[in-house]
Amino acid sequence: MAAAHYYIWKRVVRDTTRPGRGRRVGTVAVVFLLLLVVGALGLQRAGGFGRVVAWPGFLWLAGVFYLTVLLGLLEVPRLVLLRRARRGRVPATVGAPHTTPGVTPDTAVDAGEVPPDPVPEAPEVDEGRRLFLARSLAVAGGVAAAGIVTYGATRALGDPVVKRVPVTLGKLDPRLSGYRIAVVSDIHLGPLLGRSHTERIVRMINEQQVDLVAIVGDLVDGSVEELGEAAAPLRDLVSTHGSFFVTGNHEYYSGAEQWIAEVERLGVNALRNERLTIERAGATFDLAGVNDVNGASFDDAPDFARALDGRDTSTPVVLLAHQPVQVREAAGHGVDLQLSGHTHGGQMFPFHLAVGLQQPVRSGLETIDGTQVYTSNGAGFWGPPVRVGAPPDISVVELRHNFAGR
Template sequence: MIFLLLLGVPAGLGHFYLWRRLVVDTTRPGTLGRRIGTFAVAGAFVLLMSALVVTRRVPPEYGKFFAWPGFVWLALLFYLAIALGVAEVPRRLLLRRATTAPVAVGTGAEPVEPVEVVPDPGRRLFISRSVAIGSGIAAGSVVGYGMTQALGAPQLLTVPVALDKLQPSLSGFRIAVVSDIHLGPLLGRSHTERIVRMINEQEADLVAIVGDLVDGTVAELGEAAAPLRDLVSRHGSFFVTGNHEYFSGHEQWISELDRLGVNPLRNEGLTVAGGIELVGVNDVTGRSYGDGPDFGRAFAGRDRANPVVLLAHQPVQVADASSHGVDLQLSGHTHGGQMVPFNFVVPVQQPSVAGLSKVDDTWLYVSRGAGFWGPPVRVGAPPDITLIELKSAG
């Protein structure tokens, strides 16, 4: 209910705004066009809410019929509201000028009667319709472009990171990092197969999946996740929970990933390649499920002479990581903002939107993720798979 209120109330206000600008302002009262437009906006709101509710209650093979139109419309609604909002000032200026003024004539010394300014309905309709059409074209173009980005192959990035404690013999050790795959009603087995193929082509030393793999249960999405068994690397594949795993039955997914040969790290660590401490902690959402992060347990028995690489879904966990002497934290969660201008909102909650940064003495790398949540749209935040190449600073 809280989730629906948080999205439903803004969505309802957004639809009301669109109804005013796209229907009321562009049609005459009582016309068939206004009735059709009103029905269309109301139907779009119902479609969006159905996508939010139904996709959580039915298997993905049925949920996709609600998810595709509903979530694409959510993106259109968002960018239409932005386009119309940007157009408000010029629209109002143009409407103010869209008046007719009868010419008053005075004779001799007689005073001229004040002129009554009368709105020109035809010109006002023309301006409102022009703004509506222009906003629709702009929003549609942005969403269309964003869909090609979201549904296309992830970018393959290579990011070198120098670690002071890394043995020179391990310089060049490569970790393939992927996050936020978000298997669900819109992304299935073919999405996983492409990710696995791209990672395997890089011949990485280690694969790290840093949370938000799924949006659904093992029964619903086990087949979609199955290609993960084909991941190949010299030192194995590892996984930590994201917030969406807890919404999807995290215990089932931990067991399923273990069965697929992807090793879950649940507040624990191990030494890899004879000189790198690999540690994984649960997502902070796990606290509500009795399965939260435990840094003390995770770091127990680790050799602090070796560099510590931490897998943690949310970048905000870097505060704890830094206090425990982590050299490099690998995270996801933010999607890089997914759709501009959300990239400007992410810093309110997280210390980094995407890419490599440093918090105290800890390097933090945040992947934009290989999938998407909600709208199948990415604007200004293309999906990625990253090869972290460790370098010896000595």
């Protein structure tokens, strides 16, 4: 953050001003913005004051990212324009008369002395022209960054997109074809998202009239004491076979045991390395859930064997697991479909490119080692209230029988 702010100061403050009051004011402003980001990160769970700092701090965090990227891209035209501005300007020393005392160009040869060639100096850019160029590029980068952040904020804070995802399972009984599971992940209740966010998600899920609701981790960023009221609308979820929950990594930073007790109090069933049977019209499939991989640091590790061993392998199993990377182990236990979140779909382009360094799937439906895994973009956000290229979503996964294979 310090390096990014120094770069922004260099291009937006130092290059665009002359020494004096304006530069001092700009320097103080950049230092203040750096402290604002640090405060947002450090005080996001500090109650009312933390929320006051979080909103501008996290918005500026997104601004820092995009402004740094855009100014970096503008370095190329900046160098080209500066080079062109130097052309045609002749330095004062080029072509100046020989000034060695007592020796003139006409007598130098006769005296056995050859006058040195004048050394040309690099052409300089006129100060006014340099300032105009620096200010133009700073304004261009600032306006573009502000536009991107504003667009991203409207996407992040707006209604999630409802996605309909058909998934064919080879072992699914025809009587279960059309079974619908609402998948929601990464709600991230916290300093920026509260009760109204939960109410909106519950309303949108209930409108889909699904058979089952799966909340696949990262529900909260804070304790039950801080956010219990924000999570309360979960009690209003309506579906044929109920609502289910597995832990994400952020639950372990927020008091996982307390939150598991709280969601169960609200009527949402926590699956902790557990499996149960879902039945409709005499046909069944298994629903299982495993803890997040970060639970290992809190004596609550995922246990695939406990959740999946001993089941009837002639029926399909749908696994709830927060991180897509867990599909590697799930495939070894014969899981047919894994439902995940965690990635936020990258949240802010071009962070999409970094997701693949840790996770096998960024967003959508993929097949990994013979197991299908669906990854939701999530319904909330972490950090900046900004989404670019990865809109929030609630996914309705529809299980389908492979009639063509009968």
